Structures are given as C-alpha cells and as structure tokens.
Amino acid sequence: MLENKILLKLKDKKNLLAFSGGADSTALFFLLLKNDIPFDIAIVDYGIRKQSKQEVEYARELSKEHHLTCHVLNALKFENNFEAKAREIRYKFFEELITKHGYENLLTAHHLGDRFEWMLMQFCKGAGCAEIAGMQSIDKRNFYTLVRPLLHLDKKELLAYLHANEKIYFEDESNLDEDIKRNAFRHNYSLPLLEKYLSGIKKSFAYIDEDRAELIEEIELKSIGSFAYFKSSQNQRADIFMIDKYLKSKLYMLSASEREVLKNNSIAIVGRRFIVNQERDLVFILPYEKEMPKMDKKFKDVCRILKINPKLRPYLYKNSDAFLKIKELLSSV
Numbered sequence: 001m002l003e004n005k006i007l008l009k010l011k012d013k014k015n016l017l018a019f020s021g022g023a024d025s026t027a028l029f030f031l032l033l034k035n036d037i038p039f040d041i042a043i044v045d046y047g048i049r050k051q052s053k054q055e056v057e058y059a060r061e062l063s064k065e066h067h068l069t070c071h072v073l074n075a076l077k078f079e080n081n082f083e084a085k086a087r088e089i090r091y092k093f094f095e096e097l098i099t100k101h102g103y104e105n106l107l108t109a110h111h112l113g114d115r116f117e118w119m120l121m122q123f124c125k126g127a128g129c130a131e132i133a134g135m136q137s138i139d140k141r142n143f144y145t146l147v148r149p150l151l152h153l154d155k156k157e158l159l160a161y162l163h164a165n166e167k168i169y170f171e172d173e174s175n176l177d178e179d180i181k182r183n184a185f186r187h188n189y190s191l192p193l194l195e196k197y198l199s200g201i202k203k204s205f206a207y208i209d210e211d212r213a214e215l216i217e218e219i220e221l222k223s224i225g226s227f228a229y230f231k232s233s234q235n236q237r238a239d240i241f242m243i244d245k246y247l248k249s250k251l252y253m254l255s256a257s258e259r260e261v262l263k264n265n266s267i268a269i270v271g272r273r274f275i276v277n278q279e280r281d282l283v284f285i286l287p288y289e290k291e292m293p294k295m296d297k298k299f300k301d302v303c304r305i306l307k308i309n310p311k312l313r314p315y316l317y318k319n320s321d322a323f324l325k326i327k328e329l330l331s332s333v
Contacts, residue, residue, distance in 0.1 A: 001161065002031055006149045009105065009138060015039035015147075016071075016103040018094060021055030024109035026169040027158040028150055032107075033066060039107065040069040042097055044090045047077055055170050071097055083180065088251045098144045110135055111150040111158060116201060117182060117190040126256040130241045133212040141249050142223060152205075154198055216241050227315070227322035228285040229329065232278070236263060239283055243276055246285055250274075267309050275311055280333045284326065289314035299323075306330045 010032075017032065019025045019041040032039050043059045045052045056072055063070035073093045078085055094106055118134045139146040150158065162169055178184040194201060219242045221230040228246055232239055240262050244254045252271050254262075261268045266279045269288050277284040288311075295317050303313055306327060316323040 001153060001157070002035055002149050003137075003152065006137060006147065007035055007037065009145070009147060010037045010039075010107075010149075013038070013105055014101070014103045015105045015107055016094065016097060016101075017041045017107045018090070018109070019043045019059050020109075020172070021058050021170045022109075022172055023155070023159055023162060023169045024111055024150065026167060027162050028107065028109040029062065030165065030167055031149070031161070040071065040101075040103075042071040042073070042094055044073045044075055044086075044093060046075045046086055046089075048082075049172075049174070051170060051172075058168065058170070083182075084251075091251060095144075103144065105145045105147045106141075107147050107149060109150055110148045112152060112154045112202065112205070113186065113190055113194060115151055115205065116194060117185045120189055121182070121185055128237065129208070130212060130216050130237065131244075133208050136209070139245075142221075152202065154194060221246055224321050224325050225319060226287050227319065227325065229325070230283050232281045232283055234281075239278065243283065243285060247274060267311060269311070275315075277309055277312060280330065282329055282333065284312065286312065286315050286322065289318070293317055302327065 015032075015038060017025065017029060017039050019029060020043060029041070041059055041063055043056055045056050059072070060070050062068070071093075073089075075086075075089050097103065098106060115135045119132050122131050122134065135148055135151060137148050137151045139148070161167075174180070175183060175186075178187060215237070217233045217235060217238045219230050219233055219238065221228055221242060223229070230242060233242075240259060243262065244259075247254060247270070252273060254270060258268070258270045261270075262276060262278070267275065267277045269275055273288055275284075275286055275288045277286075292314055295313065299313075299317055302308075303310075303316075308316070308326065308330070312326075316326060
C-alpha cells in the first residue's frame with residue numbers, strides 16, 4: 001500500500017511517527033512495520049477526553065511490543081481555539097524531539113480524504129492552483145522532512161486494512177462535531193464525493209501534482225535563528241507560495257487578504273507576528289517587534305545607507321547575526 005518513492009525516502013533513516021491511536025496513524029504504524037521501516041512514535045495527551053489515557057497506554061504497549069521508543073507529552077490544559085492551539089503544541093513537541101534525537105523525517109497519517117477536504121476549504125475561501133494542490137507526500141522543512149505516506153489512500157482503504165488484519169484502533173468522538181469547520185466539510189462534502197468519485201479524485205490529484213511541479217519553482221530558503229531569507233524567483237506566485245510554506249512551518253496560515261497584501265506591497269506585517277519584506281530581488285521574513293528600541297548611531301547609519309526598512313530594524317538591532325547577514329545580502333545587490 002505504501003509507494004516505493006516513500007519507502008526509499010524512509011529506509012535506513014531516523015523516522016518519527018506522529019501517533020494518536022486513531023485508525024489513520026494505527027494503519028500507518030503497522031504498514032511501516034510491514035515494510036521494515038525504522039521509526040519511533042510520539043503522542044500528545046491534551047487531557048480533555050477520558051479515552052486519551054487509553055490511547056497513550058495503547059501507544060506504550062505497541063512500542064514495548066515492537067521495541068520502539070514512545071515519546072509522550074501531557075499537554076497543559078487550555079480552552080480557547082482548540083484546533084489551532086493543539087496543532088501548535090504537538091508540532092512544537094515533535095520538532096523538539098527531532099532536534100534532540102536527530103530524527104530526519106516526521107511522518108504523519110494524513111490521507112486522501114484530509115487532502116481533499118483541505119482542497120475544498122481552500123477553494124471556497126479563495127485560492128490558486130498551488131494552494132489547492134495542498135498537502136504533498138514529501139515536504140522539506142527547515143531541519144527535517146515532513147512525510148505523508150498515506151496521502152494517496154482513502155480512509156476506507158485504511159479501515160479495510162485494519163479490519164482485515166484485526167488491528168485495534170480508537171475512534172475520536174470529536175471528529176463528529178460539525179461545529180468544527182473541517183468536520184463539517186468532511187461529512188457534508190468531501191466524504192459523499194469520495195464515496196461516488198474516488199478513482200476520478202485520485203487521478204485529478206495526480207494531474208494537479210504534475211501541474212504544480214511545472215508552476216511552482218523550488219526555492220532555497222535559508223535562516224539564521226528566526227530570520228529567514230531567499231532570493232526571489234522573479235515569479236511572484238512562487239515567492240508567495242514559499243513565504244506561505246515557511247510561515248506554515250511556524251504554525252501560521254496566511255489568509256486570502258494577506259496574500260493580496262503581499263502581492264501589492266513590498267513590506268507587510270502578517271498576523272501581528274511576522275514582517276515580510278520583498279525588494280531588491282530578495283525576500284526577508286522575520287518576527288515583528290512593535291516596540292522601537294533606542295538604537296546607536298552606527299547601526300542607524302548602516303540601515304540608512306543600505307535602505308533597510310524601519311520596520312525591520314527593531315529585530316535586527318537585537319539580533320546581530322541576522323543584521324550581519326542582511327548587511328551582506330544587501331551590499332551585494
């Protein structure tokens with residue numbers, strides 16, 4: 001069931017599986033074992049469902065049985081904006097593990113249904129081809145690769161595999177809550193369409209991936225701490241796609257209105273968290289600092305000579321390595 005290109009990517013590497021005990025991650029767990037892929041698992045207990053303790057215990061039992069390491073995070077309780085906050089917590093946990101233990105790949109159990117509902121959501125709020133293409137099976141991040149081995153498979157195929165092999169998995173009742181936007185799209189739109197047109201949807205995504213590869217140029221993004229930069233591709237769509245991809249790795253999603261701002265302005269503050277500066281064939285992305293510190297004359301003179309936008313200066317003044325790099329970059333153009 002797993003594609004050869006994915007198996008080759010994972011063979012003889014340090015892999016970390018994001019595990020929940022649900023059908024998707026449990027199917028991926030056993031498919032990895034079946035294909036002799038080395039991996040450890042990580043699970044987060046948000047402490048809001050009684051069943052979550054059983055899921056963590058199941059993760060530990062599976063790990064012990066198959067001689068794997070099981071990393072567990074008991075998250076502090078929170079109430080507001082659960083989906084976004086939970087995603088932020090788990091990815092921070094995963095990335096800390098990746099840094100500490102040297103994992104090369106993070107594996108998630110996103111499947112075709114997840115990709116399709118994401119596409120429909122993007123389409124309905126306004127998006128181009130690159131955004132509609134959505135999730136990719138191999139997604140290079142700053143210091144690791146995010147791999148989605150199940151992206152070509154439908155949930156029905158995963159359930160059939162689990163049932164045929166008599167594997168235990170848990171059902172998360174929160175997936176039935178249609179007050180959550182993603183769940184509403186899943187139950188009302190994506191699932192009925194997948195039920196009727198599965199083969200056609202699979203073919204469409206294959207064509208979309210081919211088209212995306214032609215439309216979107218791969219850009220090398222570099223970073224120093226929280227300062228990221230890349231050379232413009234001279235294709236605005238490709239540049240904004242790269243900006244969006246980087247911000248997603250920082251757990252921030254660009255809105256449609258923010259994309260329009262980026263199209264029409266050389267500098268933009270997004271989410272009151274980041275500054276994006278596009279000029280002189282370079283793109284800079286750095287944290288937004290509202291407070292303007294008292295800066296020495298030498299620093300201000302260099303900024304004036306190099307025409308560094310004033311909005312960038314508070315961060316650069318506090319981060320000398322980023323300032324040295326931006327001086328080097330701007331001096332060469």
